[in-house]
Amino acid sequence: MNSNVIQLERLFDAPVATIWKALTDKTEMKKWYFDLEEFKAEVGFKFSFTGGPSPEKQYVHLCEVTEVIPQQKLTYSWAYEGYAGISHVTFELSSQENKTLLKLKHTGIDTFPQSQPDFAIFNFNAGWNGILNKSLEAYVESINQ
Template sequence: MENQPIIVERTLNASIAKVWKAITDKDEMKNWYFDLAEFKAEVGFKFQFMGGDTNGKQYLHLCEITEVIPEKKLTYSWRYDGYVGNSFVSFELSEQENKTLLRLTHEGLETFPQGNPDFAKGNFAEGWNYIVNTALKNYLA
């Protein structure tokens, strides 16, 4: 059970093209996700950003895009500078009655240091639920 990925699904009241742009255009991403210096939806593109608990430790996230199927799927690795472990985040899009079903999957969390409470699965679940169900939903509204 611990090795199960986090999956967050949300039907968004927006076209696939609009959702795809929101998850792949750095100028749009900064409004609901992270403010990235650079981002390109191209396999092999590497990007990084700082993030963590608002009042706590910040971590340098190191990511590399591993799969791109335009307007269908975006996957990238997600790891932390100076820590063991590597995980993968996927955004999958499908049309659903003139809306977009977004399915976010974050797998491999069990590879992160288990003794660090910042890497607890519940923190990731809470974060992704907020990002998809509140931040992205409100941005697209």
């Protein structure tokens, strides 16, 4: 496996339509992901958000949707304002009975400045693990109640 690529899989106890909505509806995204001003699952749609390792250290994330297959696949670019590099985040969904297998792949992390410790691969790995295995899991549990 490429050490510069993050690949995670998670089986959620929810149908594909529920997980797709969580990934593409800005109101739902705010409940588990980032506070996006706007989001549309449309190729070419640009969005941004602010996030970082601490309240004192925040980065503006610049993103553009590059691929959409409704209820199956969503890909967007991920860059940082003021920094070189561009990466891509892909979410793929597949139905497994009444559950959803979500596969996340984040590539291109090695294009970010290696001199910036916040852009180290282990930080992205920890971030995505927290987002999928804690935040999104808690969101799914809350709507299943």
